[in-house]
Amino acid sequence: GAGVSQSPSNKVTEKGKDVELRCDPISGHTALYWYRQSLGQGLEFLIYFQGNSAPDKSGLPSDRFSAERTGGSVSTLTIQRTQQEDSAVYLCASSSQGAQGNTIYFGEGSWLTVV
Amino acid sequence: GQQLNQSPQSMFIQEGEDVSMNCTSSSIFNTWLWYKQDPGEGPVLLIALYKAGELTSNGRLTAQFGITRKDSFLNISASIPSDVGIYFCAGQDTDKLIFGTGTRLQVFP
Numbered sequence: 001g002a003g004v005s006q007s008p009s010n011k012v013t014e015k016g017k018d019v020e021l022r023c024d025p026i027s028g029h030t031a032l033y034w035y036r037q038s039l040g041q042g043l044e045f046l047i048y049f050q051g052n053s054a055p056d057k058s059g060l061p062s063d064r065f066s067a068e069r070t071g072g073s074v075s076t077l078t079i080q081r082t083q084q085e086d087s088a089v090y091l092c093a094s095s096s097q098g099a100q101g102n103t104i105y106f107g108e109g110s111w112l113t114v115v
Numbered sequence: 116g117q118q119l120n121q122s123p124q125s126m127f128i129q130e131g132e133d134v135s136m137n138c139t140s141s142s143i144f145n146t147w148l149w150y151k152q153d154p155g156e157g158p159v160l161l162i163a164l165y166k167a168g169e170l171t172s173n174g175r176l177t178a179q180f181g182i183t184r185k186d187s188f189l190n191i192s193a194s195i196p197s198d199v200g201i202y203f204c205a206g207q208d209t210d211k212l213i214f215g216t217g218t219r220l221q222v223f224p
Contacts, residue, residue, distance in 0.1 A: 004157070033211065042118050042203060043158070043214040050210060059211075091157055104212065106157025 002026075004107035006092050012113045013082055021077045021110045025094030032075050033093040033104070034067055043091065049075065082114045121204055121215030128194055129223050136202060136218040137188040144206030144213075147180050147187040152201045152217075161202075162189070194222050 005024040013019050025032050034046040045059040049069045060066070064082075069075040079086055089109040121138045128134060138147070146165055150158035162173050164180035164187060171178055177190045187204055199222050204215035 031210065035214070040219075042121070042216040043205075043212075044118065045211055045213060048211045056211060093157070104160070106159075108155065108157050 006107040010111045018080045023075045023092030029094035031095040035091045038088045119215040125219040127221045134191040138204030138215045139186045143184040146207035148205040150203045
């Protein structure tokens with residue numbers, strides 16, 4: 001597609017349920033990033049995929065969070081046993097190189113609300 | 116998660132005024148970036164800086180990469196209503212971006 005596509009755009013879930021958030025990066029982009037943005041806050045790095053290399057998971061806040069990237073394209077961020085503090089916008093971004101900030105493009109985000 | 120210190124947190128200014136915001140880090144970065152985020156959208160890149168001491172302009176925006184590589188500032192001259200939004204700095208750490216805490220800008224006519 002023309003840009004980074006994320007789904008769902010909005011998700012309301014009950015505490016304790018699992019959720020999956022999907023990201024379709026720009027075609028041909030080898031690098032994919034997930035960030036979390038809590039209300040009124042900055043962007044918190046979660047995980048980074050680059051080609052076939054092992055992902056950089058250093059930003060995942062707990063073992064309830066995981067992400068995978070199938071076939072070097074689509075990525076899914078999974079949050080297990082959701083908690084209210086998980087409520088945030090989850091932003092995905094992709095890049096053609098992964099090493100130059102000027103090629104990183106963001107999606108519009110998935111707004112997660114845990115009730 | 117790791118974030119950079121950005122100030123001020125918020126600014127309320129009148130149309131036509133100039134704006135300045137800055138970002139500091141305890142770590143050295145090789146690249147500094149400034150993004151703007153409008154409500155309900157992802158951040159959009161405004162300016163990228165690649166060399167210590169570099170001063171770069173993009174229309175009414177001017178940004179500088181600090182000599183120590185640990186700070187950057189963004190200036191907006193002659194603000195207009197569409198400048199409203201949240202501005203984020205970002206430092207590039209290997210292949211990932213570390214973002215600042217954001218500056219929320221409100222412009223009154």
